[in-house]
Amino acid sequence: MRHSEFWERMTLHLGPGYARVWAATQVMAELDGRTASEALEAGVDPKVVWRAVHASLELPARER
Template sequence: MRHTEFWSRMEDHLGEGYARVWASQHVMGALGSRTAQEALDAGVSPKEVWRAVWQALELPASER
């Protein structure tokens, strides 16, 4: 997964205006107590970050 696909999925589920806000404020234990943005900035793959987001948002398996 590329960063562009990650952000597209985030916007699909949270809306264009809220996706980046959520990614910069919601801390997830699955990412080592970091936000999605912090994890991406630290070099964590977008696929791994998406898995944590998917879990945090309790999205259906089809969205994984």
Template structure:
């Protein structure tokens, strides 16, 4: 998964205004206690991060 695809899915699920804030502030257990931004900055793939987001919140099947 490309990073642009990841962010498009985030925007579609959370809305453009909330997606970046959620990625910056919400700590996910599935990312080892990191936020989305921290995980991406530390080199986790966009696919791994998206899978952790999907485990944390209910995402529409078409976006999974």
């Protein structure tokens, strides 16, 4: 998964105004206590970050 696909999915599920805010403020244990934005900036694979977001938002399995 590319960063652009990650952000497309975030926008799809959270909206264009809230996706980046959520990614910058929601801390997730699955990302070692980092936000999605921090994890991406640290070089974590966007697919790994998406899996953590997916679990946190409790999205349907088909959205994985």
